[in-house]
Amino acid sequence: MAVAEAKRNAAEARLSALALPQGGWTGVARAEALARLRAMGLPGRRDEYWRYTDPATLVQAEAAHAALFDPQDEPMVFTSFDRVKVVFVDGVFDPAQSDDLEAAGVELLSRQTADIHWAQSLYGVLETRGQTPVQRPLAALNTAAATEGVLIRVTGKAAKPVSLIYLHKSETSDAILHHCVKLEEGAELTLLENGPAAARFNKVLEVEVADGARFHHIRTQGRDHERRAVTHIFARLGRESLFKSFTLTANGVLTRNEAVIELTGDDAVAHVAGAAVGDGDFHHDDTVFVTHAAERCESRQVFKKVLKNGAVGVFQGKILVKPGAQKTDGYQISQSLLLDDHSQFLAKPELEIYADDVKCSHGSTSGAIDETALYYLRSRGVPLRQAQSLLVLAFLAEAIQEIEDEALAEDIRSRLESWLARHGQ
Amino acid sequence: MLEINNLHVKLEEDDKVILKGVNLKVEAGKVHAIMGPNGSGKSTLSYVLSGRDGYEVTDGSATLDGVELLEMEPEERAAAGLFLAFQYPVEIPGVGNMTFLRTAVNAQRKARGQEEMSAGEFLKVVREKAKALKIDAEMMKRPVNVGFSGGEKKRNEILQMAMLEPKMCILDETDSGLDVDAMKLVAEGVNALRDEGRAFLVITHYQRLLDHIKPDVVHIMADGRIVKTGGPELALEVENNGYAGILAEVL
Ligand SMILES: Nc1ncnc2c1ncn2[C@@H]1O[C@H](COP(=O)(O)OP(=O)(O)O)[C@@H](O)[C@H]1O
Ligand SMILES: [Mg+2]
Numbered sequence: 001m002a003v004a005e006a007k008r009n010a011a012e013a014r015l016s017a018l019a020l021p022q023g024g025w026t027g028v029a030r031a032e033a034l035a036r037l038r039a040m041g042l043p044g045r046r047d048e049y050w051r052y053t054d055p056a057t058l059v060q061a062e063a064a065h066a067a068l069f070d071p072q073d074e075p076m077v078f079t080s081f082d083r084v085k086v087v088f089v090d091g092v093f094d095p096a097q098s099d100d101l102e103a104a105g106v107e108l109l110s111r112q113t114a115d116i117h118w119a120q121s122l123y124g125v126l127e128t129r130g131q132t133p134v135q136r137p138l139a140a141l142n143t144a145a146a147t148e149g150v151l152i153r154v155t156g157k158a159a160k161p162v163s164l165i166y167l168h169k170s171e172t173s174d175a176i177l178h179h180c181v182k183l184e185e186g187a188e189l190t191l192l193e194n195g196p197a198a199a200r201f202n203k204v205l206e207v208e209v210a211d212g213a214r215f216h217h218i219r220t221q222g223r224d225h226e227r228r229a230v231t232h233i234f235a236r237l238g239r240e241s242l243f244k245s246f247t248l249t250a251n252g253v254l255t256r257n258e259a260v261i262e263l264t265g266d267d268a269v270a271h272v273a274g275a276a277v278g279d280g281d282f283h284h285d286d287t288v289f290v291t292h293a294a295e296r297c298e299s300r301q302v303f304k305k306v307l308k309n310g311a312v313g314v315f316q317g318k319i320l321v322k323p324g325a326q327k328t329d330g331y332q333i334s335q336s337l338l339l340d341d342h343s344q345f346l347a348k349p350e351l352e353i354y355a356d357d358v359k360c361s362h363g364s365t366s367g368a369i370d371e372t373a374l375y376y377l378r379s380r381g382v383p384l385r386q387a388q389s390l391l392v393l394a395f396l397a398e399a400i401q402e403i404e405d406e407a408l409a410e411d412i413r414s415r416l417e418s419w420l421a422r423h424g425q
Numbered sequence: 426m427l428e429i430n431n432l433h434v435k436l437e438e439d440d441k442v443i444l445k446g447v448n449l450k451v452e453a454g455k456v457h458a459i460m461g462p463n464g465s466g467k468s469t470l471s472y473v474l475s476g477r478d479g480y481e482v483t484d485g486s487a488t489l490d491g492v493e494l495l496e497m498e499p500e501e502r503a504a505a506g507l508f509l510a511f512q513y514p515v516e517i518p519g520v521g522n523m524t525f526l527r528t529a530v531n532a533q534r535k536a537r538g539q540e541e542m543s544a545g546e547f548l549k550v551v552r553e554k555a556k557a558l559k560i561d562a563e564m565m566k567r568p569v570n571v572g573f574s575g576g577e578k579k580r581n582e583i584l585q586m587a588m589l590e591p592k593m594c595i596l597d598e599t600d601s602g603l604d605v606d607a608m609k610l611v612a613e614g615v616n617a618l619r620d621e622g623r624a625f626l627v628i629t630h631y632q633r634l635l636d637h638i639k640p641d642v643v644h645i646m647a648d649g650r651i652v653k654t655g656g657p658e659l660a661l662e663v664e665n666n667g668y669a670g671i672l673a674e675v676l
Contacts, residue, residue, distance in 0.1 A: 377528075378503070380533075391519075395519060
């Protein structure tokens with residue numbers, strides 16, 4: 001009782017620091033989210049789902065201070081790609097730096113346009129579905145409080161990727177963004193996200209992928225060492241649809257990325273992958289929940305982490321196969337490369353299967369760099385650092401391979417290489 | 426070219442002494458063979474020369490063209506012109522064979538102050554050399570040694586040697602696990618590289634390989650020492666009578 005009360009008090013304290021938006025077409029969804037949040041309270045360390053990650057700084061009323069990163073230190077990703085740029089500075093849309101959104105069919109949540117019926121059937125809807133069987137109060141908080149975000153509906157093959165760029169300019173900013181993406185039947189979209197966003201960042205992305213539609217998501221996050229982030233992706237997949245999400249995390253004192261994916265149409269494919277590299281004060285948590293609710297669907301979870309100087313990696317991944325979801329093909333791998341004895345990796349892989357004709361495999365490993373391979377490379381004249389970097393990239397390769405577009409994959413690789421070079425690998 | 430004097434080596438982890446005073450001198454343009462029973466220290470010698478961790482040199486020296494090797498990092502030894510074809514080539518998942526080779530070639534060029542090879546030029550050279558060793562394009566795309574057969578691994582070692590053009594080549598049991606045809610390919614690869622400025626140290630158990638790669642000098646190693654040195658006839662003696670006779674004579 002005392003615990004539940006503390007959680008509810010935490011929710012009230014957090015809410016009191018926020019100006020909650022009222023009315024508009026999201027009004028009902030927000031009110032419901034608020035009620036959900038008040039009933040659940042905010043997470044605490046004692047929650048099973050937060051066993052490996054302390055949510056205190058994500059939950060507390062004010063964002064902790066986060067120093068800005070020197071942009072000279074690291075080039076931005078995606079700059080050479082033809083894309084529709086949507087820029088948010090500390091969580092606030094910046095029209096001056098953004099492209100023409102109307103032409104690209106991108107709507108803004110902040111405009112509160114009333115006739116977005118499609119968005120009304122999505123905003124908070126997938127988040128609500130994602131609250132069972134596990135509670136995700138920080139996502140409910142997001143639905144209740146977000147005033148900014150994009151609403152994208154795609155009916156054909158999108159001409160260009162939509163690129164969400166999150167700039168961080170204030171050391172105390174506390175950003176909440178909520179995006180809704182709907183891919184109608186047969187549509188295709190690539191969504192890019194990058195940037196540190198804010199001192200504290202809470203983001204929800206709801207994605208509805210209709211029958212035969214294809215969604216590609218590539219994001220990079222981190223960069224500002226002290227920034228904290230909690231993100232949720234809620235996706236629902238129709239028949240023969242494809243969902244592919246890849247995240248690169250480099251730095252960031254605390255990151256919790258949740259992905260909640262529901263395969264509801266037969267023959268759908270969902271891949272979610274992540275590569276995380278952390279040096280020092282770095283805590284990175286991937287929490288994934290994939291539900292197979294239809295036949296012959298394929299899901300893959302591929303998560304790789306490279307940790308050094310006391311960095312901590314967490315993976316909680318689940319595949320739930322519902323009754324009747326026959327011929328499910330589920331795969332899950334989580335691995336960490338520990339570059340020293342101070343770093344640690346905590347993994348909780350789970351399978352829960354209620355159908356008899358399925359193929360599911362999972363594995364989790366943690367290991368050091370292969371000294372023999374390192375020596376072999378060096379004996380061929382490759383200098384130590386370069387050899388290490390080659391082996392680290394090799395370790396991450398399986399995750400990066402999940403990016404279909406080779407040019408984007410190359411961009412991610414070179415970003416990683418520059419990170420490794422700066423961090424003595 | 427290579428001069429080893431009174432080399433004593435023990436394991437770093439425990440007190441086990443493996444090399445107990447190795448003396449060896451290999452001149453440029455020559456092929457030396459080392460034969461010897463299992464466990465006599467042949468691989469250890471090649472590892473110590475190439476800079477593998479885990480061994481402690483307690484005495485002696487090894488120089489390449491007068492420069493002390495034992496002080497150098499493994500990559501510096503490679504850049505100085507030393508190459509070891511491994512008895513057990515290492516698998517590196519996730520690193521493509523072609524990437525690996527190109528990285529190695531360019532790293533050595535860079536270390537020697539030469540310009541890097543262009544992608545086109547590299548491809549041309551590597552294709553030609555791979556073809557001679559019957560290494561197909563598919564094998565070049567695969568991760569280094571992963572899923573390669575024993576023979577493929579050994580041919581891949583020779584390909585690396587051909588690309589890196591070292592001046593001192595050590596081959597550690599490159600013939601073991603090879604059938605006759607594969608061994609011929611390997612021998613041809615080695616012979617193609619033979620010239621005035623290059624030397625070879627061929628570690629083997631069998632006369633077979635030495636039929637194809639004719640040695641100038643043959644050494645017998647036993648219990649961490651070179652116990653006998655002679656001409657090619659010494660290899661024949663081993664082939665016919667085993668090591669027992671030779672060892673009885675010297676110990
Ligand atoms: N890393 C090691 N750990 C334990 N023993 C080793 C190690 N390296 C070599 N040895 C031992 O040293 C001796 C020489 O081994 P090695 O050099 O492989 O011989 P060869 O190649 O002549 O067969 C053997 O007794 C072997 O077991
Ligand atoms: Mg050996």
